[in-house]
Amino acid sequence: MRKIIVQKFGGTSVADTDKIKNVAQTVIKEKNNGNDVVVVVSAMGHTTDYLVKMAKDLSPVPSSREMDMLLSTGEGVSIALLAMAIQAAGYDAVSFNAMQVGIMTENVHSKARIVDIKTDKLKKNLAEGKIIVVAGFQGVTEDGEITTLGRGGSDTSAVALAAALNAERCDIYTDVEGVYTTDPRVVPTASRLDEISYEEMLELAHAGANVLHPRSVETAKQFNVPLRVRSSFKTDNLGTLILGVDKMEIYKPVTGVAADLSQSRIVVCDVPDVPGQAARIFGKLAEENISVDMIIQSYARKVSNTNDIAFTIDTADIDKTITTLNSLKKELDCGEIQVNNEIAKVSIVGAGMIDRPGIASTMFETLAEQGVNIKMISTSEIKISCLVNKDDAKKAVKALHEVFGLSCSEVAEVKGDLPDV
Amino acid sequence: MRKIIVQKFGGTSVADTDKIKNVAQTVIKEKNNGNDVVVVVSAMGHTTDYLVKMAKDLSPVPSSREMDMLLSTGEGVSIALLAMAIQAAGYDAVSFNAMQVGIMTENVHSKARIVDIKTDKLKKNLAEGKIIVVAGFQGVTEDGEITTLGRGGSDTSAVALAAALNAERCDIYTDVEGVYTTDPRVVPTASRLDEISYEEMLELAHAGANVLHPRSVETAKQFNVPLRVRSSFKTDNLGTLILGVDKMEIYKPVTGVAADLSQSRIVVCDVPDVPGQAARIFGKLAEENISVDMIIQSYARKVSNTNDIAFTIDTADIDKTITTLNSLKKELDCGEIQVNNEIAKVSIVGAGMIDRPGIASTMFETLAEQGVNIKMISTSEIKISCLVNKDDAKKAVKALHEVFGLSCSEVAEVKGDLPDV
Numbered sequence: 090m091r092k093i094i095v096q097k098f099g100g101t102s103v104a105d106t107d108k109i110k111n112v113a114q115t116v117i118k119e120k121n122n123g124n125d126v127v128v129v130v131s132a133m134g135h136t137t138d139y140l141v142k143m144a145k146d147l148s149p150v151p152s153s154r155e156m157d158m159l160l161s162t163g164e165g166v167s168i169a170l171l172a173m174a175i176q177a178a179g180y181d182a183v184s185f186n187a188m189q190v191g192i193m194t195e196n197v198h199s200k201a202r203i204v205d206i207k208t209d210k211l212k213k214n215l216a217e218g219k220i221i222v223v224a225g226f227q228g229v230t231e232d233g234e235i236t237t238l239g240r241g242g243s244d245t246s247a248v249a250l251a252a253a254l255n256a257e258r259c260d261i262y263t264d265v266e267g268v269y270t271t272d273p274r275v276v277p278t279a280s281r282l283d284e285i286s287y288e289e290m291l292e293l294a295h296a297g298a299n300v301l302h303p304r305s306v307e308t309a310k311q312f313n314v315p316l317r318v319r320s321s322f323k324t325d326n327l328g329t330l331i332l333g334v335d336k337m338e339i340y341k342p343v344t345g346v347a348a349d350l351s352q353s354r355i356v357v358c359d360v361p362d363v364p365g366q367a368a369r370i371f372g373k374l375a376e377e378n379i380s381v382d383m384i385i386q387s388y389a390r391k392v393s394n395t396n397d398i399a400f401t402i403d404t405a406d407i408d409k410t411i412t413t414l415n416s417l418k419k420e421l422d423c424g425e426i427q428v429n430n431e432i433a434k435v436s437i438v439g440a441g442m443i444d445r446p447g448i449a450s451t452m453f454e455t456l457a458e459q460g461v462n463i464k465m466i467s468t469s470e471i472k473i474s475c476l477v478n479k480d481d482a483k484k485a486v487k488a489l490h491e492v493f494g495l496s497c498s499e500v501a502e503v504k505g506d507l508p509d510v
Numbered sequence: 511m512r513k514i515i516v517q518k519f520g521g522t523s524v525a526d527t528d529k530i531k532n533v534a535q536t537v538i539k540e541k542n543n544g545n546d547v548v549v550v551v552s553a554m555g556h557t558t559d560y561l562v563k564m565a566k567d568l569s570p571v572p573s574s575r576e577m578d579m580l581l582s583t584g585e586g587v588s589i590a591l592l593a594m595a596i597q598a599a600g601y602d603a604v605s606f607n608a609m610q611v612g613i614m615t616e617n618v619h620s621k622a623r624i625v626d627i628k629t630d631k632l633k634k635n636l637a638e639g640k641i642i643v644v645a646g647f648q649g650v651t652e653d654g655e656i657t658t659l660g661r662g663g664s665d666t667s668a669v670a671l672a673a674a675l676n677a678e679r680c681d682i683y684t685d686v687e688g689v690y691t692t693d694p695r696v697v698p699t700a701s702r703l704d705e706i707s708y709e710e711m712l713e714l715a716h717a718g719a720n721v722l723h724p725r726s727v728e729t730a731k732q733f734n735v736p737l738r739v740r741s742s743f744k745t746d747n748l749g750t751l752i753l754g755v756d757k758m759e760i761y762k763p764v765t766g767v768a769a770d771l772s773q774s775r776i777v778v779c780d781v782p783d784v785p786g787q788a789a790r791i792f793g794k795l796a797e798e799n800i801s802v803d804m805i806i807q808s809y810a811r812k813v814s815n816t817n818d819i820a821f822t823i824d825t826a827d828i829d830k831t832i833t834t835l836n837s838l839k840k841e842l843d844c845g846e847i848q849v850n851n852e853i854a855k856v857s858i859v860g861a862g863m864i865d866r867p868g869i870a871s872t873m874f875e876t877l878a879e880q881g882v883n884i885k886m887i888s889t890s891e892i893k894i895s896c897l898v899n900k901d902d903a904k905k906a907v908k909a910l911h912e913v914f915g916l917s918c919s920e921v922a923e924v925k926g927d928l929p930d931v
Contacts, residue, residue, distance in 0.1 A: 106567040143591055146527040148598035155597070158605050159590035162583040166561065169580035170568055176576070177569035184579050188609055189654050210654075233610050233631075 092257040093215065094119050097129040097225065097247035101264050102321040103167045104134030106174075113174035115262065115324050116220060120180060125215045127254065129225040129247040130171055132163025153198035157227075157237045161186070164224035164243075172222045182220040185210065187227040188235065192246065194228030200239030201228050203246070203308075206253035223250060241302020248305045252312030259314050261301060262321040267329035268293070268300050270495035271346040275486050280497030282344065283327075286334035287316075289344045292438040292472040295382075306331065334440050342448055343439040343493035348482045350433045352382060352401040354464070355410060359395040359424030366421060370398060370414070377413050379406045383434070383467040383476060395424070399465060401476065404430050432464065433482035436474040437489055449473050455492045461485050513678040514636065515540050518550040518646065518668035522685050523742040524588045525555030527595075534595035536683065536745050537641060541601060546636045548675065550646040550668040551592055553584025574619035578648075578658045582607070585645035585664075593643045603641040606631065608648040609656065613667065615649030621660030622649050624667070624729075627674035644671060662723020669726045673733030680735050682722060683742040688750035689714070689721050691916035692767040696907050701918030703765065704748075707755035708737075710765045713859040713893040716803075727752065755861050763869055764860035764914035769903045771854045773803060773822040775885070776831060780816040780845030787842060788819060791835070798834050800827045804855070804888040804897060816845075820886060822897065825851050853885065854903035857895040858910055870894050876913045882906050 096119060098112050112130075120126050140159050144151040151159075168184035175182035191207030214221050225243025228236045238245050244261055251259035266281060268290065273279040285293075287310035294303040300318055309316045309331065319328030360366050367386060374381055384400040402410050407428065414426050435456075442448050452473055456463060461484065465476035477485055490496060517540060519533050533551075541547050561580050565572040572580075589605035596603035612628030635642050646664025649657045659666050665682055672680035687702060689711065694700040706714075708731035715724040721739055730737045730752065740749030781787050788807060795802055805821040823831050828849065835847050856877075863869050873894055877884060882905065886897035898906055911917060 106564050109568060140587065143527050143587075144594055147530060147591055147595045151594045152597055155590045155593045155605060158593070158607075159587060162586035162590075165583035165586060166564075166580060169576045169583075170564055172576045172579070173565055173572045174568045176573055184576060186579075189656075235610075 091123065091125045091215075093125045093127060093251075093254050095127045095129065095247050095251040095254065095256045095259045096262060097243060097259065098131070098171075098262045098321060099243065099264070100131040100134050100137070102262055103130055103171065106170065109167070109170050109174050112171060112262075112321070113178055115321070116171075116175060117178055117180055118324070119260075120220055124257070127211065127215070127221045127223060127250055127256070128171065129223050129243055129250060130164060130167045131225050131243040132160070133167050133170075136163040136166065154234070157198045157235050160237055161224070161227040161235050164226055168222045168224045175220055175222070180220055181218055182222060183214055184222040184224075186224045187246075188229040188233070190223055192223075192228045192249070194230060194236045194238070196230040196232065196234060196236070198234075198236055201230075201236035203228055203238070203249045206249055208253050211250075211254060238304075241304050244302055244305035245308055248308045248312075248314055248316065251314045252308065256314065258317060259309065260317045260319060261305075262319055262324075263300065264321060265300055265318070266320040266323060266326050267318050268331070268345070270344070270497075271486055271490050272348070275348075275483055276346075276490045276496070278496035279490065280495060282329050284330050284332065284337050285344055286337055286440050287331060288334060288471055289438050289440050290331045292436065292469065293345050293347050295349075301331075337440075341439060341494075342441040342445045343437050343495065344441075345438050346436070346486050346489045346493070346495065347438065348433050348435050348486050350479060350482060351404050352432065352434055353404045353407055353428060353430035354399060354401050354432050354476065355414070356397055356399045356427040356429075357414060357421070357423050358397050358427065359393065360398050361422050362394045362396055366396070367398060369417060369421060371400075373413055373417055374402075374410065377409055379403075379410055379413065383465050383474065385465050385467075401432070401434065401465070431479045432476055433479045433485075434474050434476050435482060435485045435489065436472055437493065438472045439493075440471050442471050442473075451492060452489060455488050456485055459484050459488050512544065512546045512636075514546045514548060514672075514675050516548045516550065516668050516672040516675065516677045516680045517683060518664060518680065519552070519592075519683045519742060520664065520685070521552040521555050521558070523683055524551055524592065527591065530588070530591050530595045533592060533683075533742070534599055536742070537592075537596060538599055538601055539745070540681075541641055545678070548632065548636070548642045548644060548671055548677070549592065550644050550664055550671060551585060551588045552646050552664040553581070554588050554591075557584040557587065575655070578619045578656050581658055582645070582648040582656050585647055589643045589645045593641075596641055596643070601641055602639055603643060604635055605643040605645075607645045608667075609650040609654070611644055613644075613649045613670070615651060615657045615659070617651040617653065617655060617657070619655075619657055622651075622657035624649055624659070624670045627670055629674050632671075632675060659725075662725050665723050665726035666729055669729040669733075669735055669737065672735045673729065677735065679738060680730065681738045681740060682726075683740055683745075684721065685742060686721055686739070687741040687744060687747050688739050689752070689766070691765070692907055692911050693769070696769075696904055697767075697911045697917070699917035700911065701916060703750050705751050705753065705758050706765055707758055707861050708752060709755060709892050710859050710861050711752045713857065713890065714766050714768050716770075722752075758861070762860060762915070763862040763866045764858045764910075764916065765862075766859050767857070767907050767910045767914070767916065768859065769854050769856050769907050771900060771903060772825050773853065773855055774825045774828055774849060774851035775820060775822050775853050775897065776835070777818055777820045777848040777850075778835060778842070778844050779818050779848060780814065781819055782843050783815045783817050787817070790838060790842060791819060792821075794834055794838055795823075795831065798830060800824075800831055800834065804886050804895065806886050806888075822853070822855065822886070852900045853897055854900045854906075855895050855897055856903060856906045856910065857893055858914065859893045860914075861892050863892050863894075872913060873910060876909050877906055880905050880909050
C-alpha cells in the first residue's frame with residue numbers, strides 16, 4: 090500500500106500566487122516520491138488580519154460564531170488556489186474545506202478541539218490518485234456550525250489528519266529550518282536538532298520556542314505521528330524530526346534552552362494559612378480559563394500565620410486575572426496583589442536529564458556565576474525552569490547553552506520570526 | 511403568522527464596512543415593521559475580480575470546480591460581516607452559507623441550477639426571532655460539492671429562498687431606483703414604472719435592460735413571488751414591483767423600450783434547401799451551449815435552391831460559434847459565414863400589446879421616419895424586436911419612447927451602471 094504523507098504550509102508559505110506555485114512544486118515532489126499526499130494550508134499571509142480589522146470596524150466585540158464564519162473563508166481561498174496551481178502543473182488535485190471533509194469538533198467557537206475526522210472522502214480521492222488540499226484551522230460541529238481551532242490550529246489540523254489517515258509522517262513546512270537548541274538570534278552558535286522527542290518538544294514549546302504550538306505536538310504524541318519541522322524555502326534541508334523518545338537514537342542530557350518572555354508573575358500576599366485557599370484561587374482562575382504555569386507557595390510565616398502564593402500567567406491574561414483575584418479578596422482575606430511583568434522564564438529541556446544527576450545544580454551555579462537572580466524554580470522530569478528578571482534572560486540563555494555543550498561549530502543562519510529575547 | 515420578507519443586497523451595497531452598516535439599518539427597519547427577515551448578500555464589491563485575478567495568475571484555465579470553491583468564499587465574508595453589523599445594532603442575527611442552509615443544486619459547476627432549498631434551519635432560526643443572513647450565488651450538491659449559480663446568481667438565490675419560505679415578497683436592493691421605461695441615460699424623460707408584469711420584465715431583461723437577470727425573474731414568475739426592485743441608497747423610494755399580469759392594476763400597450771448591444775448577427779449563406787439543415791446548425795450550437803436569439807431563414811432562391819440562415823448570438827460567443835459552424839461546413843455544403851457585430855436589437859415590450867392592434871406598424875413607421883433600416887424582426891406575444899445598425903440604436907429608442915407615450919414630465923436622475931447605448 091502507498092504511504093500517506095501529510096504536509097502543512099502556513100500563511101507566509103502561501104502569501105502570494107508565486108509562493109503558492111512554489112508550494113505546489115514541493116507537494117508534487119512528494120507525490121513523485123511515490124507517496125499519497127494530503128496538504129493542509131492556512132489562510133494567505135495577512136488575510137486574517139484584514140478580516141479581523143473589518144470585523145472590528147463593525148463591532149467592538151464581534152460574536153465568536155460569526156468570527157469563525159468570517160475567518161474560515163481565509164483557508165477557503167488558499168486551498169482553492171493551491172489546488173489550481175497543482176492542476177496547472179499537470180497533477181490531479183482537489184480541495185476540501187473542513188465541512189466537506191468532516192473535521193468534526195466540539196461545539197465551541199474560536200478554540201474548538203477536534204473530536205473526529207471522517208476519512209471516507211479523503212481515502213476515496215487518494216485512491217483516485219488525487220492530491221488533496223484541506224483547509225487547516227477550521228472544523229465543523231455535528232449541527233453544521235463552523236468552528237475554528239484557535240492558535241496553532243492549522244498544525245493541529247495537519248497532525249489530526251495524519252493520525253486519522255494513519256499517515257507515515259506529518260511535515261510542517263515553516264519559515265524556520267527546524268528546531269534549534271535555542272533561539273539562533275540570541276546564540277548564533279545554536280545548532281539545529283536532527284531529532285527531538287515529543288516530550289522535549291512540548292517542554293520547549295511551553296518554554297517559549299515558538300516553532301510549533303504545543304497542541305499539535307500533544308496530538309502527535311497521543312497518536313504517535315512522526316512530525317517533521319522543515320523549511321518551506323530550503324526544501325533539501327530535512328529539518329527536525331519529532332518522535333517518540335523510544336524511537337530516538339541518542340539523546341543528550343540537555344537538548345535545548347528556551348526563554349519565555351510572555352509571562353507575568355502574580356503574588357497574592359498574606360493569605361491566611363487555612364485549608365482550601367489555593368484551591369479557591371486556582372479553581373476560580375481555571376473557571377475563567379486562565380492558564381497558570383509556575384506556582385510557589387511560601388512556608389507559613391509563624392507570626393502572622395499567612396502565606397504568599399506566587400504564580401505565573403500569560404501576560405495577555407493580566408487584566409482578567411486581577412479582576413478575578415479582586416473578586417476573591419474578601420473570601421480569601423488576603424493582602425496586596427502584586428504584579429510583575431518584567432520577568433522571563435528560562436528553561437533547560439532534555440529527556441536525558443532523568444538518569445543524569447547534577448543537571449539542576451549546574452544550571453543554578455551557572456546562573457549564579459552570571460549574577461542572575463532566580464525568583465522561582467519549577468521542574469518536571471525533563472525540564473528545569475527558572476524565573477529571572479527579563480533583562481537577564483539573554484545572558485542566562487547564552488551561558489546555559491554554552492555550559493551544556495549545545496553550540497555547534499558553524500554559526501546558524503538566522504531565519505524567520507521568532508520572538509525577541 | 512408573521513410575514514417573511516427576503517431582501518437581497520448586491521456587491522456594491524456591501525462594498526465596505528460603512529455600506530454594510532447601512533445595509534444593517536435597512537434590514538433592521540424591515541424587522542421593526544414586524545416582519546421576519548432573511549437577507550441574501552453577494553460578495554463585497556471587487557472581491558470576485560480580485561479572486562479571479564489570483565486564479566488566472568496560477569492557471570490559464572482554472573478548473574470550474576476549484577473556481578466555485580474559490581468564489582464562494584466571497585459571500586462567506588460578506589454574510590459574516592453583515593451578521594456582525596446587525597448584532598452590533600442590538601438585533602439577533604445569524605449567517606449561513608449555502609451548504610449550511612442546504613441550497614441544493616445540480617452537480618454542474620459555475621452555472622448550477624437550484625433544485626431544492628431546505629427550510630428547517632431557516633424556519634427554526636426565524637422562530638427564535640433571528641434575522642438570517644444567507645450567502646447568495648452559491649449552492650451545494652448532494653455529494654457536498656460547492657457550486658455557483660452563474661450570472662445573476664444572488665438574485666436567483668433570493669427569489670428561490672422567497673419561494674421556498676413562501677415569503678410575502680422578495681426585495682432586490684440595487685444601485686438603480688427601479689425599472690424604467692427605457693435607459694434614462696439615453697432618454698432623460700424615461701419614467702420609473704410602479705408595476706410591471708413578470709412577462710414584460712423578462713422581455714425587457716432579455717432585450718437588454720440589465721436591472722435583473724432573467725433567471726431570477728423566471729424563478730419569481732414560476733413560484734409567483736412578488737419581486738420589488740429598489741434602491742439601496744434611497745430606501746424611502748418603493749421602486750418597481752414585479753408581479754403576475756393578473757394582479758396588475760392597469761397596463762399600457764407598451765411598457766418599455768430597450769436596446770441590446772451585446773449581440774452579433776451571423777449569416778450562414780447559400781445553405782442547400784434540403785430538410786434538416788436548420789436542425790443541424792441549431793442542434794450543434796445548442797450542444798456547444800451557445801444561445802441563439804433571433805432566427806430568420808430566407809425563402810429558398812429559385813435558381814440555386816439555397817437559403818440564407820441568419821441568427822443572432824451573444825457577442826461573447828462569436829469565436830465558439832464560428833469554430834462550430836466551420837466544423838459543420840462540409841456537412842451543410844453551405845457558402846460563406848458572415849459576421850456582423852455592429853448591430854443592436856431594439857425592442858418594445860408591453861402586456862397590453864395583445865389586444866391592441868397596430869402597435870407593430872407604429873413601431874416600423876417610427877423607425878422608417880427616423881431613417882433607421884430594419885435588418886431582422888422577431889415578435890412574441892408581448893414584445894417586438896427589430897435588429898438595426900448599432901449607430902441607429904439611440905435615435906430608435908428615443909423615437910419609440912416618445913411615440914408610445916412613455917416619457918414623464920420630470921427628468922429622471924441617472925443612477926448606476928447600465929450598459930452604454
